[in-house]
Amino acid sequence: MDKVVTCMAPVNIATIKYWGKRDEHLILPLNDSVSLTLDCDQMHSQTSVVAGPFVKKDTVMLNGHVMPIETNERLQRCFSLIRKLIKEKKGENCPEAQWNIRVCSENNFPTAAGLASSAAGYACLVYTLANAFDLVTEDLPAIARQGSGSACRSIYGGFVHWKAGKDDLGSDSTAVQIATEAHWPEMRIIILVVNDSHKKTSSTVGMKKSVETSELLQYRVNKCVPERTKDIIEAIINKNFVKFAEITMRDSNQFHAICLDTYPPCVYLNGVSHEIITFIHDYNDAAGHVKVSYTFDAGPNAFLFILEKDLDLFMSELIQVFPSDKSKSKYIRGIKSTNPD
Numbered sequence: 001m002d003k004v005v006t007c008m009a010p011v012n013i014a015t016i017k018y019w020g021k022r023d024e025h026l027i028l029p030l031n032d033s034v035s036l037t038l039d040c041d042q043m044h045s046q047t048s049v050v051a052g053p054f055v056k057k058d059t060v061m062l063n064g065h066v067m068p069i070e071t072n073e074r075l076q077r078c079f080s081l082i083r084k085l086i087k088e089k090k091g092e093n094c095p096e097a098q099w100n101i102r103v104c105s106e107n108n109f110p111t112a113a114g115l116a117s118s119a120a121g122y123a124c125l126v127y128t129l130a131n132a133f134d135l136v137t138e139d140l141p142a143i144a145r146q147g148s149g150s151a152c153r154s155i156y157g158g159f160v161h162w163k164a165g166k167d168d169l170g171s172d173s174t175a176v177q178i179a180t181e182a183h184w185p186e187m188r189i190i191i192l193v194v195n196d197s198h199k200k201t202s203s204t205v206g207m208k209k210s211v212e213t214s215e216l217l218q219y220r221v222n223k224c225v226p227e228r229t230k231d232i233i234e235a236i237i238n239k240n241f242v243k244f245a246e247i248t249m250r251d252s253n254q255f256h257a258i259c260l261d262t263y264p265p266c267v268y269l270n271g272v273s274h275e276i277i278t279f280i281h282d283y284n285d286a287a288g289h290v291k292v293s294y295t296f297d298a299g300p301n302a303f304l305f306i307l308e309k310d311l312d313l314f315m316s317e318l319i320q321v322f323p324s325d326k327s328k329s330k331y332i333r334g335i336k337s338t339n340p341d
């Protein structure tokens, strides 16, 4: 191979949150999750790969910094799973499996700020490596999952369901597409960047602490998530926005309740996040039904879902209540996104 292969992968936003692992090493989740993958216009990772006998050693650069592969178990695992696939497809002794690989990756949005950067990053890494070695395979979500759990959902566009599965080795823990992005073209996502600095407790550490200490987590995993997953998939298929929106808000709130039930607590939302939540509920109450919903990952930044027909009116009110200087907000309209700043 003497060419550079470059690919892009977008972030995905979970409406049913993945929080907690049943296997830390293989990155197998305790519960199913459901997400929407954004288009690549606004928030994406871009990764270039070059490999060959002339590359001296494996290297990974992220946003201009060298990543220490030797101490990064997740990167090592993605590399070795790709090499295993190369051997399976091209023969045990094929030269490509011995080649070193050079990777250069960049996010066009803040990294590790609760904006799903690792999802886009690992999905992009695995997808670019597969393309570089002409590997046609259905195993990409499973490999991306072992870089970062939520990355398996960014392999697909549209609406995605990551099934937790039961198998100890993870053979049934896969991401499947519920519907393509063309299924619900009126759906929009607005991202309010409340704070783009690195979060204090990473998702990986936070969810491990929750599994160890939260008494509510098992209730969520066994009782709430199975019902919600079934209902939200039905709402997506039937394009029932009110149902979709309500489940999304309830699940975000429950996820953050689990974070607070963790000991010591993981506090990801801040005062502005809570003001946004209140604003959305007031807005929906005044409208007489749910027109907009919110969800928050492991950070204070809000992801809002709304239908295209309601967007302009909502944005005009939102900008008055949350001017950029108050919340450091950037308004990004997801899927077909524009930035009104």
Ligand code: DP6
Pocket: 013, 014, 016, 017, 018, 019, 027, 033, 116, 118, 119, 147, 148, 149, 150, 151, 203, 204, 205, 297, 298
């Ligand atoms: C709150 O996928 O970043 O965004 O598997 O340890 O890398 P690791 O965790 P990660 O967790 C994402 C958690 C979340 C919810 C979600 O995206 O489902």
